[in-house]
Amino acid sequence: MASSTAPSPQPASGDQPGDPLSAGPELVVRSQGLDKIFPNGFQALTKVDLAVDKGEVVVIMGPSGSGKSTLIRTFNGLETIQGGHLEVLGYHLDADNNQKVVSKIRRHVGMVFQSFNLFPHLSILENVTLAPVWVQKRDRQTVKKDALALLDHVGIREQAHKYPSQLSGGQQQRVAIARALALSPQLMLFDEPTSALDPEKVKEVLETIRALAAEGMTMVVVTHEVGFAREVADRVVFMDEGTIVEEASPQTFFTEPKEERSQLFLSRIL
Amino acid sequence: MAESPRSSPRSRQLLLRIRRGLFASPLDTLITVVLAVVCGGGLWNLFHWAFLQADWAVVLSNVRLYFNGNFPVSQIWRSWSWLGLLGALCILTLMPSRLLPPVVVRLLPLLWVLILPIGLLLLASGLGLEPVKSRFWGGLQLSLLLTLGTILMSLPLGILMALARRSSLPLLRWLTTGYIELMRGMPLIAVLFFGQLMIPLFLPEGWTLNRVLRAVLSLGFFMAAYMAEDVRGGLQSIPKTQLEAARSLGLSPLLTVALVELPQALRTALPALANQCVASMQNTSLLAYLGLIELLGISRSILANPDYLGRHLEVYIWLALLYWAVCILMTSLARRLERTLKVNGHH
Numbered sequence: 145m146a147s148s149t150a151p152s153p154q155p156a157s158g159d160q161p162g163d164p165l166s167a168g169p170e171l172v173v174r175s176q177g178l179d180k181i182f183p184n185g186f187q188a189l190t191k192v193d194l195a196v197d198k199g200e201v202v203v204i205m206g207p208s209g210s211g212k213s214t215l216i217r218t219f220n221g222l223e224t225i226q227g228g229h230l231e232v233l234g235y236h237l238d239a240d241n242n243q244k245v246v247s248k249i250r251r252h253v254g255m256v257f258q259s260f261n262l263f264p265h266l267s268i269l270e271n272v273t274l275a276p277v278w279v280q281k282r283d284r285q286t287v288k289k290d291a292l293a294l295l296d297h298v299g300i301r302e303q304a305h306k307y308p309s310q311l312s313g314g315q316q317q318r319v320a321i322a323r324a325l326a327l328s329p330q331l332m333l334f335d336e337p338t339s340a341l342d343p344e345k346v347k348e349v350l351e352t353i354r355a356l357a358a359e360g361m362t363m364v365v366v367t368h369e370v371g372f373a374r375e376v377a378d379r380v381v382f383m384d385e386g387t388i389v390e391e392a393s394p395q396t397f398f399t400e401p402k403e404e405r406s407q408l409f410l411s412r413i414l
Numbered sequence: 415m416a417e418s419p420r421s422s423p424r425s426r427q428l429l430l431r432i433r434r435g436l437f438a439s440p441l442d443t444l445i446t447v448v449l450a451v452v453c454g455g456g457l458w459n460l461f462h463w464a465f466l467q468a469d470w471a472v473v474l475s476n477v478r479l480y481f482n483g484n485f486p487v488s489q490i491w492r493s494w495s496w497l498g499l500l501g502a503l504c505i506l507t508l509m510p511s512r513l514l515p516p517v518v519v520r521l522l523p524l525l526w527v528l529i530l531p532i533g534l535l536l537l538a539s540g541l542g543l544e545p546v547k548s549r550f551w552g553g554l555q556l557s558l559l560l561t562l563g564t565i566l567m568s569l570p571l572g573i574l575m576a577l578a579r580r581s582s583l584p585l586l587r588w589l590t591t592g593y594i595e596l597m598r599g600m601p602l603i604a605v606l607f608f609g610q611l612m613i614p615l616f617l618p619e620g621w622t623l624n625r626v627l628r629a630v631l632s633l634g635f636f637m638a639a640y641m642a643e644d645v646r647g648g649l650q651s652i653p654k655t656q657l658e659a660a661r662s663l664g665l666s667p668l669l670t671v672a673l674v675e676l677p678q679a680l681r682t683a684l685p686a687l688a689n690q691c692v693a694s695m696q697n698t699s700l701l702a703y704l705g706l707i708e709l710l711g712i713s714r715s716i717l718a719n720p721d722y723l724g725r726h727l728e729v730y731i732w733l734a735l736l737y738w739a740v741c742i743l744m745t746s747l748a749r750r751l752e753r754t755l756k757v758n759g760h761h
């Protein structure tokens with residue numbers, strides 16, 4: 145398994161206290177000069193600087209292949225970084241991705257994928273309770289109650305005992321959101337959560353994410369939904385060819401983008 | 415009068431269908447006629463032989479031997495009760511689960527694992543019963559015991575090897591790959607002979623292992639290689655995104671394997687694994703050539719009795735029927751399992 149890399153000793157750099165989370169960092173993500181080079185030598189990210197504050201909603205946009213997915217996948221250790229500095233919830237990530245650190249981060253960072261990625265052999269309810277029971281080792285009965293409440297929240301409580309294949313795409317994606325929320329994350333990552341959905345299902349999923357933003361969840365959302373970005377984002381980050389080209393408030397970005405590449409991109413999607 | 419016009423469309427339809435299916439063209443007609451003559455002739459000869467020429471005494475007066483082997487007659491109830499338990503378990507498993515109390519349904523997998531140790535206890539000694547040496551075990555009972563033992567050993571071993579084969583430790587990977595390729599490259603009969611000779615060499619000083627256990631070990635080691643390949647196929651069919659989802663939820667590599675990968679891989683591999691189980695049953699017959707008196711072995715020893723001189727055909731037809739019945743039973747059990755898992759939503 146790719147994730148079974150040998151744990152490397154974490155450098156005792158002083159800024160790694162027992163549990164950084166208890167300190168409640170205001171900065172949820174801090175990346176400086178971040179480089180990502182894939183094993184085949186392709187450099188997907190070059191010197192990316194990005195900071196995400198607590199409670200902030202950051203929307204990442206950019207053409208296909210610009211490195212949006214790669215960037216947010218480094219935030220929960222699905223991709224290692226080859227250069228620069230990355231800190232998530234006070235934990236440092238590096239080229240080796242210390243297994244202990246990564247698993248701690250993953251317990252506090254939820255991720256939602258374009259293709260839902262629900263577990264087909266588990267019921268909706270089991271999909272949601274899996275991680276709390278096995279990762280957080282919480283009591284089954286409480287977990288079940290909480291999971292049902294979460295499913296109620298995203299509007300699929302009635303389907304709790306069905307299996308993923310019996311649900312529509314929009315419903316599956318809302319289950320995926322509930323599954324990520326079941327770990328009470330402090331940061332939610334969304335990778336094009338509505339791109340695989342029929343147009344009429346997009347709205348229900350965006351509504352769910354919007355509600356989450358209203359509750360103050362810190363989120364990084366890769367999406368091309370301009371309406372959503374305008375209303376919900378605190379900041380829009382535009383990427384191209386593995387770098388951040390422009391970073392601005394939604395109003396500024398959508399009405400008067402500074403960079404030529406942003407203008408070109410917006411002229412295509414607006 | 416009113417009847418005939420109403421019934422005729424139906425019978426005409428049937429006639430039409432027969433005509434279209436069997437006599438559509440001159441060539442079709444020819445093929446149909448030739449096949450009918452050949453099959454009819456064959457069946458006629460078979461019936462003629464079975465009812466007029468065959469002497470079924472070789473089967474009928476040896477039923478006990480075919481089922482229980484040379485098990486001491488005074489203790490034979492033990493052999494029958496195990497066969498009975500096994501049969502009951504099959505019936506329970508095949509019954510629609512809504513007819514059974516939920517407790518029983520949930521206990522079924524455990525019962526299937528326990529049926530082998532129960533059999534060993536009942537047949538060997540345990541429970542304060544008079545010990546019966548394994549050389550008295552035989553017949554269908556021994557074949558089933560060998561089959562169950564092989565499956566219960568090779569399935570977990572196969573799963574472990576499938577996992578080891580994609581381990582990040584090169585040595586482990588090479589060893590398992592080498593082992594699997596070696597086993598798949600050898601004829602089973604050779605593995606069985608090796609097993610009888612080699613296994614004692616690996617045992618600590620003063621230990622012995624009876625022939626039945628040695629046979630199960632060899633069969634198990636052999637089948638495990640095939641099972642490992644089937645499980646590996648199942649593992650490979652799982653999309654990468656499933657693993658990413660599991661990892662982003664914080665599941666450790668071990669939990670990911672146990673909760674996400676294996677359940678899906680085993681479902682995919684189930685038809686292939688079921689096939690291997692049926693093959694295991696048929697493979698036990700090779701042990702007749704190593705002197706075990708399982709179903710084929712006991713039949714050969716019956717045929718060696720001068721009373722039954724030349725009654726090979728009767729015996730082998732009877733054997734074919736028995737093996738066939740057991741295999742049908744096994745495939746229906748497998749299909750039953752497949753259906754249960756399908757109901758629990760999969761793709």
Ligand SMILES: Nc1ncnc2c1ncn2[C@@H]1O[C@H](COP(=O)(O)OP(=O)(O)OP(=O)(O)O)[C@@H](O)[C@H]1O
Nearest residue numbers: 182183184186188207208209210211212213214215
């Ligand atoms: N495992 C990999 N090995 C090599 N190159 C990769 C790998 N994964 C992604 N890439 C490359 O990295 C670049 C960035 O990919 P990424 O998936 O982050 O783009 P994206 O912005 O999310 O695009 P999209 O909008 O199509 O999802 C692409 O050129 C892609 O081909």
Ligand SMILES: [Mg+2]
Nearest residue numbers: 212213214335
């Ligand atoms: Mg992407």
